Amino acid sequence: MAGAAPTPSPEAGGSDATYARLRRPLLAPTWTVIGVFLLLPVLLMVVYSFLTKEFRGGVEWDFTLAAYDQFFVTRGLFGDEPAQIEWTYITIFWRSIWQAGLATFLCLLIGFPTAWFIATRPEASRPIWLFLITIPYWVNLLIRTVSLRFILRDQGPMNDALIGLGVISQPLEILNTNLAVQLGLFYSYLPFMVLPIYAAVERYNFALSEAAADLGANRWRALFEVVLPVVRPGIVAGCILVFVPALGAFLAPDLLGGAKTFMIGSLIDEQFRGSQGNWPFGAAVSVILMTLVLIVLMIQARAAARAGQ
Amino acid sequence: MKRLLALTTLLATPAFAEGELKVYHWFEYIPQELVDKFTAETGITVTIDTYDSNEAMLASLKAGKLGQYDVAVPGDYMVEIMRGEGILGEYAPEEMPNFANIEPQWLDVPFDPGRKHSIPYQWGSTAFSVNRDVYQGDINSLGIIFNPPEELKGKINVLDSQGEVLALGSLYLGIPQCTTDREQLKALNDMLLAAKENWASFGSDIAKDVLVSGDAAAGMIYNGFSAKARAEGANVEYAFPKEGYVLWMDNMVLLKDAPNRDNAIKFMNFLLDPQNAAAVTNYAAYSPGVKGATEFLDAAIKDSPENNPPADQKGEFIIACDAETQALYDAIWTNLKK
Amino acid sequence: MKGVRHYPGFLAVTLLCLLVLYLPLTVVAAYSFNGSTSITTWGGFSLRWYADVFTGPEATRFGQAAWNSLTIAIIASTVSTVIATAAALAMIRSGRFRGKTASYALINLPLLVPEIVIAVATLIFFTTIGLTTGYLTILIAHITFCIPFAYLPIAARLSGIEGHYEQAARDLYASPWQAFRLILLPLLGPGILSGFLLAFIISLDDFIITNFVKGAGMETLPTAIFGSVKQGIKPNIMAISTMMLGVSVLFVSLSYLINRKGRPAR
Numbered sequence: 047m048a049g050a051a052p053t054p055s056p057e058a059g060g061s062d063a064t065y066a067r068l069r070r071p072l073l074a075p076t077w078t079v080i081g082v083f084l085l086l087p088v089l090l091m092v093v094y095s096f097l098t099k100e101f102r103g104g105v106e107w108d109f110t111l112a113a114y115d116q117f118f119v120t121r122g123l124f125g126d127e128p129a130q131i132e133w134t135y136i137t138i139f140w141r142s143i144w145q146a147g148l149a150t151f152l153c154l155l156i157g158f159p160t161a162w163f164i165a166t167r168p169e170a171s172r173p174i175w176l177f178l179i180t181i182p183y184w185v186n187l188l189i190r191t192v193s194l195r196f197i198l199r200d201q202g203p204m205n206d207a208l209i210g211l212g213v214i215s216q217p218l219e220i221l222n223t224n225l226a227v228q229l230g231l232f233y234s235y236l237p238f239m240v241l242p243i244y245a246a247v248e249r250y251n252f253a254l255s256e257a258a259a260d261l262g263a264n265r266w267r268a269l270f271e272v273v274l275p276v277v278r279p280g281i282v283a284g285c286i287l288v289f290v291p292a293l294g295a296f297l298a299p300d301l302l303g304g305a306k307t308f309m310i311g312s313l314i315d316e317q318f319r320g321s322q323g324n325w326p327f328g329a330a331v332s333v334i335l336m337t338l339v340l341i342v343l344m345i346q347a348r349a350a351a352r353a354g355q
Numbered sequence: 356m357k358r359l360l361a362l363t364t365l366l367a368t369p370a371f372a373e374g375e376l377k378v379y380h381w382f383e384y385i386p387q388e389l390v391d392k393f394t395a396e397t398g399i400t401v402t403i404d405t406y407d408s409n410e411a412m413l414a415s416l417k418a419g420k421l422g423q424y425d426v427a428v429p430g431d432y433m434v435e436i437m438r439g440e441g442i443l444g445e446y447a448p449e450e451m452p453n454f455a456n457i458e459p460q461w462l463d464v465p466f467d468p469g470r471k472h473s474i475p476y477q478w479g480s481t482a483f484s485v486n487r488d489v490y491q492g493d494i495n496s497l498g499i500i501f502n503p504p505e506e507l508k509g510k511i512n513v514l515d516s517q518g519e520v521l522a523l524g525s526l527y528l529g530i531p532q533c534t535t536d537r538e539q540l541k542a543l544n545d546m547l548l549a550a551k552e553n554w555a556s557f558g559s560d561i562a563k564d565v566l567v568s569g570d571a572a573a574g575m576i577y578n579g580f581s582a583k584a585r586a587e588g589a590n591v592e593y594a595f596p597k598e599g600y601v602l603w604m605d606n607m608v609l610l611k612d613a614p615n616r617d618n619a620i621k622f623m624n625f626l627l628d629p630q631n632a633a634a635v636t637n638y639a640a641y642s643p644g645v646k647g648a649t650e651f652l653d654a655a656i657k658d659s660p661e662n663n664p665p666a667d668q669k670g671e672f673i674i675a676c677d678a679e680t681q682a683l684y685d686a687i688w689t690n691l692k693k
Numbered sequence: 694m695k696g697v698r699h700y701p702g703f704l705a706v707t708l709l710c711l712l713v714l715y716l717p718l719t720v721v722a723a724y725s726f727n728g729s730t731s732i733t734t735w736g737g738f739s740l741r742w743y744a745d746v747f748t749g750p751e752a753t754r755f756g757q758a759a760w761n762s763l764t765i766a767i768i769a770s771t772v773s774t775v776i777a778t779a780a781a782l783a784m785i786r787s788g789r790f791r792g793k794t795a796s797y798a799l800i801n802l803p804l805l806v807p808e809i810v811i812a813v814a815t816l817i818f819f820t821t822i823g824l825t826t827g828y829l830t831i832l833i834a835h836i837t838f839c840i841p842f843a844y845l846p847i848a849a850r851l852s853g854i855e856g857h858y859e860q861a862a863r864d865l866y867a868s869p870w871q872a873f874r875l876i877l878l879p880l881l882g883p884g885i886l887s888g889f890l891l892a893f894i895i896s897l898d899d900f901i902i903t904n905f906v907k908g909a910g911m912e913t914l915p916t917a918i919f920g921s922v923k924q925g926i927k928p929n930i931m932a933i934s935t936m937m938l939g940v941s942v943l944f945v946s947l948s949y950l951i952n953r954k955g956r957p958a959r
Contacts, residue, residue, distance in 0.1 A: 073780055080800065088802065088810070159703040163703045173886060180894055192926060196717075201568075248883045256697050300515065332810045379909075404907070567734055568733035587734055589734075
């Protein structure tokens with residue numbers, strides 16, 4: 047991969063004395079806002095995950111590992127069988143990770159060419175294209191998802207059109223399947239892939255591609271070996287912005303997939319806003335989820351830093 | 356311009372206001388005209404905040420919003436839960452002249468015996484509806500949902516709500532709610548897992564729309580939603596199954612630490628006036644729990660088949676179980692959706 | 694030049710992408726003109742739901758909700774974009790430093806925490822410190838969770854800009870502020886615009902967190918829309934959504950006109 051072209055490091059500019067001096071004031075707003083209004087509350091939630099559940103929501107201040115025990119260990123429906131590994135929640139996690147991963151891949155597959163196309167338009171029209179991508183998101187997610195549901199129906203406009211055109215003879219049964227969930231997640235998060243990639247590609251120096259072409263690489267090889275490494279920060283940013291929210295999403299999976307199975311998002315939601323009202327368990331599931339994602343993010347950040355050296 | 360004018364009046368009101376009232380309510384569940392009428396009669400400014408589920412309301416009250424609102428509108432089982440949590444205020448019947456208007460059958464309810472914290476707001480039932488174009492057979496049994504005939508398999512939507520699904524499932528099997536009997540709970544668990552194979556989807560918000568659009572040929576549904584589906588042209592029939600159905604009632608409760616308790620009592624009293632209760636019903640299309648309200652109801656609502664269960668078939672309120680028993684039901688639900 | 698920029702099929706993918714994005718909106722727009730109360734069966738063309746939005750019983754509340762949503766989204770996305778830009782400068786431009794990893798984790802924290810947890814935790818926190826829920830608490834919460842959405846595109850852009858442009862400017866006696874404003878900021882433009890737009894749509898769409906940290910009488914469009922499911926979604930919601938689309942198109946057209954009057958090229 048490396049070596050086909052001079053690769054500007056992800057930390058191009060590296061250390062700039064001016065910004066190094068201003069580091070504290072520049073980071074202060076972030077630390078203050080997120081530190082006070084999110085980190086403190088979240089730390090409280092981490093504490094909650096180790097407390098005793100109060101029936102119907104709330105906590106009692108008695109330390110216990112019951113929430114984590116519920117996640118990892120099962121003793122049967124009545125709690126009197128020998129302890130075994132509880133696969134229920136691990137399965138839910140695995141399913142959600144798989145769905146979110148697929149959705150991220152789908153967004154990347156469609157989002158990258160779109161971002162590239164926009165970035166190669168005349169400069170004056172680029173913001174218009176960006177707006178075109180974001181305008182649909184002025185309509186609430188619930189309404190968008192309900193409308194998508196309407197389109198995908200067995201007797202819906204999409205099937206009518208496909209049958210009318212003679213593409214298919216029987217209506218496609220998409221609703222309440224994983225495919226519908228994928229489409230829903232894709233539809234929910236597409237701009238979060240397109241915009242960061244656009245921001246990176248717009249900066250791309252096309253002379254690099256020309257150099258690659260001069261050296262005999264065809265355009266696809268140039269794309270994979272020259273372009274992708276350079277615009278990597280944008281792709282990584284897009285993937286994070288799609289994957290992480292998709293992991294906790296429940297509106298698209300529920301409305302389009304038929305809600306026959308829990309996703310992480312709906313499982314946690316059920317503990318706080320649903321009838322199970324088990325705050326410590328909801329907090330524990332969140333802590334496990336946050337830890338997993340944080341580990342992935344840290345590995346990615348390390349890799350990016352190493353690639354930059 | 357008209358809106359601007361309305362806004363100015365709204366802002367100007369406190370000048371002659373008798374104080375204010377903070378209502379925690381569902382969105383679009385009380386006609387604005389009625390609120391305006393209350394303000395005109397009493398001079399009390401009403402501020403409404405909204406929630407989208409009983410549990411969300413409870414969670415936000417427990418997370419710190421208690422003390423900000425005077426009244427809320429929880430469902431039956433939630434009244435009992437809130438009572439158990441000690442977050443309801445108490446009133447004496449003498450404080451409300453219209454207290455006597457409460458229909459006798461709704462006076463001594465299991466979730467608030469003798470009505471010390473709440474008044475009836477609207478009531479209805481939860482059962483299921485069937486698209487009569489798809490299935491013409493007998494729909495007098497919950498078996499339509501839990502052990503469906505061939506025509507309906509894979510075309511059923513059930514409510515995405517633990518309470519209703521487990522309660523209707525228990526009714527179907529003829530076992531009591533909040534049972535701790537192992538065999539009965541196992542039977543419920545197994546029956547639901549088998550039934551799920553025949554279900555297309557879980558969805559509450561879409562319960563009406565899937566019937567209207569034809570995505571589902573049968574669906575667990577609230578009676579008012581089914582009436583709306585019928586009004587929108589779907590050939591659906593709402594069933595009152597022989598095993599029983601779920602009865603629900605939304606109630607206005609006085610909250611603990613209500614900042615404007617006196618005004619809250621006035622508002623509750625106002626809603627027990629037959630004409631006002633009927634105004635809510637004409638808007639929400641369920642049933643009032645107030646004597647004499649019937650004569651003010653629109654005929655379409657009064658006579659709708661969904662609002663008039665046959666006399667010989669009984670509904671049951673969902674019971675709020677104790678913590679230990681509830682944990683078993685939670686496990687069954689999680690198991691169903693894992 | 695044209696050759697290396699053009700990839701066969703990318704135009705087709707872009708059009709497909711736009712088609713997928715806009716197809717459901719045609720349903721929304723169509724059913725806002727539905728004569729019946731259904732969002733699934735057609736009852737003839739009618740403007741009754743538009744009339745309902747402006748003169749119906751809920752008109753004031755819908756109006757207020759739309760106004761709150763828009764102002765909160767604009768303020769929250771602007772503030773969070775500024776905060777995120779500053780953070781990106783420190784993170785990308787100031788080399789290695791102690792606490793860099795921690796800062797990175799902190800910036801992304803709003804992404805990592807499930808929404809409902811943010812909602813409950815924040816509400817508990819606000820009540821603990823004695824902050825009454827209302828417009829301000831919604832605003833604070835929105836600014837907080839918008840930061841990573843603004844940060845990531847800006848940081849991605851910034852890592853692609855070499856430091857020597859500013860260095861050259863400073864060598865020519867530009868102050869650091871001038872170097873930033875005249876050199877770096879324009880180069881950063883597309884990243885900032887992307888970040889701002891993402892923060893904006895995230896704020897505009899938020900339901901779960903807003904639902905918890907809003908106070909009595911405070912409604913935003915999402916809370917109004919989610920709340921109305923008690924009665925089933927009616928075409929009046931479709932009418933409001935269509936009008937929101939109209940407003941956004943108006944914004945875009947205006948910015949296009951302003952843009953055309955501005956500088957033609959870099």
